Each structure stands twice: as C-alpha cells, then as structure tokens.
Amino acid sequence: MSELVHIVCPHCQKANRVPASRLQDRPNCGACKKPLASGDIAELSDAGMAGFLAKSDLPVLVDFWASWCGPCKAMAPEFQSAARDWAGTVAFAKLNTEQAQQAAAQYGIRSIPTLILFRGGREVARQSGAMSASQLSAWLRGQLG
Known part of the structure; x- marks a missing residue:
C-alpha cells in the first residue's frame, strides 16, 4: 500500500x-474535480491561510504580494512557471497583503514580494x-x- 499524502x-x-505513487498522474480534487497537482496557485485569505498550511503534507511556498x-x-509569471515545475512536490500559494492584512502582520511582512516556505504549517525559510x-x-x- 502506498503512503497517502x-x-x-x-x-x-x-x-x-x-x-x-499517484502524484505524477495529476490527480483531481474529490470535491471540485479540478487538478490537484498541476501547478495551479492557491489564492489565500486571512481566514483560509492557517488551514491551508496545516492540512498540506507538501511544503507550501507562499508569495506575499x-x-x-x-x-x-x-x-x-516567474512564480507561475516555478509552480508548474514543482507541481506535486511543493504547493504554491499567493496572499494579497492589502486584502489579508492580518496574515501579513502575523508573519511580519515588511517588504514585498516576500516568499515564505512552510513545512507542517511552520515557517522554514524566507526570501x-x-x-x-x-x-x-x-x-x-x-x-x-
């Protein structure tokens, strides 16, 4: 039996x-039927960011912009290109700091763009x-x- 991600x-x-073992097969979401690992970028909000980070077994790279x-x-477009290259390995997401000011403040965003890499819901790197x-x-x- 293959490990579940x-x-x-x-x-x-x-x-x-x-x-x-099926990540390379480009699986679809069980709820909305759209592709899970195609390099699409999630749009995060104040309300949804913590849940997104906590539920993902993949590392998550968030672009604060x-x-x-x-x-x-x-x-x-460079972020989108990288997202396609890393599909199924790293989840890519964007957070608009104008609309999600609480999350931007929580993570101490002082300049943009800022990228934060999360693993298991915790920050592991920032650029x-x-x-x-x-x-x-x-x-x-x-x-x-």
Whole structure:
C-alpha cells in the first residue's frame, strides 16, 4: 500500500488524500474535480491561510504580494512557471497583503514580494525580493535539500 499524502486543492481548498505513487498522474480534487497537482496557485485569505498550511503534507511556498507592487507584478509569471515545475512536490500559494492584512502582520511582512516556505504549517525559510523562475527553483532546492 502506498503512503497517502494530503494535498490541499488550490481551487476549493479541500484536503485530499492521494497515494504518493499517484502524484505524477495529476490527480483531481474529490470535491471540485479540478487538478490537484498541476501547478495551479492557491489564492489565500486571512481566514483560509492557517488551514491551508496545516492540512498540506507538501511544503507550501507562499508569495506575499500587493497589486500596486511593480516587482510583485514582474515576478508573477516567474512564480507561475516555478509552480508548474514543482507541481506535486511543493504547493504554491499567493496572499494579497492589502486584502489579508492580518496574515501579513502575523508573519511580519515588511517588504514585498516576500516568499515564505512552510513545512507542517511552520515557517522554514524566507526570501524577500523578486526572483526569476530559475532563481526561485535554485532557492527551493537549497531549502528542501
């Protein structure tokens, strides 16, 4: 029997149990039927962030951003590209600091974009400033070993 991995759907944020051996098969969410590990990015809110982090067995990379931030806008397609490259290995999420001010304050966000990598709901690494997809992947590889 294959080990089960909890993956939170980036679309409806329901937790799904998926055999680890099936992650490469691009499984769909049991609730909304959309892809679980296709490189889609979850949009988090103050209310949903803690649950998303707590329910995911995958490491979660959160991009703290704002709509007025030029570097954030420039990094958005790079973040999306990296999300596709890491699909099924790392869950990618974004949190708009203008709309989710409580979460931004909780994590001490002082500059944007800021990326925080979580494992088991706990922060394990942080990086501020825009990065290309290749830089982001190199940083992730360094953090995940």
